[in-house]
Amino acid sequence: MRFKDVFSIIGPAMTGPSSSHTAGAVKLGRIARQWLGELPTEAKMILYGSFAETYQGHGTDLALLSGLMNMATDDPRIPDAEEWAEKLGMDYEIVTSGLPATHPNTVKFELKAGENTCTLMGASIGGGSVVVSHLNDFRVQLTGDFPALVLRHTDKSGVIASVTSIISESGVNIGFMQVDRKAREGEALTAMEMDTIPCTDVLTRLIQLPHILDIKVIDLKKGAD
The missing domain is CATH 3.30.1330.90 (D-3-phosphoglycerate dehydrogenase; domain 3)
Structure with missing residues (x-):
């Protein structure tokens, strides 16, 4: 290892x-x-x-x-x-x-x-x-060592390009990304490990994109209860 x-x-x-x-x-x-x-x-x-x-x-x-x-x-x-x-x-x-x-x-x-x-x-x-x-039941590979953004979306042309464009414009670096789908033009899931989580304004722009169903932030660096 x-x-x-x-x-x-x-x-x-x-x-x-x-x-x-x-x-x-x-x-x-x-x-x-x-x-x-x-x-x-x-x-x-x-x-x-x-x-x-x-x-x-x-x-x-x-x-x-x-x-x-x-x-x-x-x-x-x-x-x-x-x-x-x-x-x-x-x-x-x-x-x-x-x-x-x-x-x-x-x-x-x-x-x-x-x-x-x-x-x-x-x-x-x-x-x-x-x-x-x-x-x-979507295949991913997340370690929890880095903040992650997970998007559920419809499998449509241009969705991933729009998402990565907005994230790139914000200056946040994507270290790893994986996309899986259940069927052509069905539900899909994109998981991205990043150096940092984008700010609230960027997350708002992402959720407002066409075909985005849901966004979740997974970040173990957030304080535990």
């Missing part, structure tokens, strides 16, 4: 026994929370591989819950995540799956808050690092 930084070796500041099973799980929960855009009232978490086999001993279930409540990886409330979820009125379910996954430490979130629903699949790949592979 390519060396990223010293924290890839020593792991992040965290509450819990394992950077993969706890710190990474918290990060995945926080990304899922930001993808939904609010605290879920209902959460189903499907665990695969090592997550499914050892989640209770490593506190992975508590870590995933804590992330959904926007706690940091070193939050002292993580061991009491179940009690906090009850206080906040979040119903949750942990399910294990014997199906294979691309990585042993994989989880799929199915989240709901009123009429707002979303899904996210991702894996904790070691040292507190994560990779999100699917958002609402």
Whole structure:
């Protein structure tokens, strides 16, 4: 694996026994929370591989819950995540799956808050690092290491060009971009990791573009609760 930084070796500041099973799980929960855009009232978490086999001993279930409540990886409330979820009125379910996954430490979130629903699949790949592979069943590759802009839009000619033009004019650099679609001229999703998130005025211009359905900002540098 390519060396990223010293924290890839020593792991992040965290509450819990394992950077993969706890710190990474918290990060995945926080990304899922930001993808939904609010605290879920209902959460189903499907665990695969090592997550499914050892989640209770490593506190992975508590870590995933804590992330959904926007706690940091070193939050002292993580061991009491179940009690906090009850206080906040979040119903949750942990399910294990014997199906294979691309990585042993994989989880799929199915989240709901009123009429707002979303899904996210991702894996904790070691040292507190994560990779999100699917958002609402669209293929992506987000790490959470950089701010990300995720746009749902109709698959129409010129949409991506208009989006990248506005972002370029704002001076924000796009480090990575991936586009996936369900069908020609159907719903599509574009995920972009950036050096910084564009300002509110730029986001407003983007949401007003033809064929843009929704925009979400995913940025773990935003303060945890």
